[in-house]
Amino acid sequence: MTVPTQALLDLAETITTLPHEDFATFQQTFLDKMIRKIPGVMGGASCIRKTGIAVWTLISLMKKGVDNEKILLDYPSLTSLDLWAVQLYYSHNCQEIDNLIALHHETDSLSQQNLTAHQIQPSDWSSFIGSFEAESDLSVNYKQYLLEGLEQKYGYH
Numbered sequence: 001m002t003v004p005t006q007a008l009l010d011l012a013e014t015i016t017t018l019p020h021e022d023f024a025t026f027q028q029t030f031l032d033k034m035i036r037k038i039p040g041v042m043g044g045a046s047c048i049r050k051t052g053i054a055v056w057t058l059i060s061l062m063k064k065g066v067d068n069e070k071i072l073l074d075y076p077s078l079t080s081l082d083l084w085a086v087q088l089y090y091s092h093n094c095q096e097i098d099n100l101i102a103l104h105h106e107t108d109s110l111s112q113q114n115l116t117a118h119q120i121q122p123s124d125w126s127s128f129i130g131s132f133e134a135e136s137d138l139s140v141n142y143k144q145y146l147l148e149g150l151e152q153k154y155g156y157h
Contacts, residue, residue, distance in 0.1 A: 034085045045100055046089060048082050051075075055093075056100035058086045063101070 018026060035055060037044050046055040053075060061071055068083050090097050 031085055031088060034082065035089045046093070046096070048078065048086055051077050051082075053078065054100070055086050055089055056097045056104070058083065059090050059097050060101045060104070062087070 015023070015026060034049055035046050037046050041047055041052055042054045047053055048055065048058070058071060058075075058078075062068075068080065071083060072078055072080065
């Protein structure tokens, strides 16, 4: 669905002329719609719009020094506004995002050590993933998502 240019211009004009309190409500509502946790998408992690791109992925890139221009080139479905929303979300939910980054860093480290199915068993993966104490920060769904991914990678069903 393509929205006519004039309608977009009218919408922008309406938004920018809202009284302060209404504008603040609009901003929060807009941000809530831009970043959501959707069951079954990226293990329930916060994603930008309906892209399936996790906030933790983008923040991890930013922390590694990747600039916004490069991220936008690598993820053409994103806009500068999306990256702003990701940074704002992170500023309010840094513990959640940092825990997810740490979790992926640990699973990446396991992969980089060239562990084979003979060296690490599914019970080890469960223990590793279960070792993250903050249930409020890492959803059970996300832990299950990671466990399934590791089991697939190493041939367990």
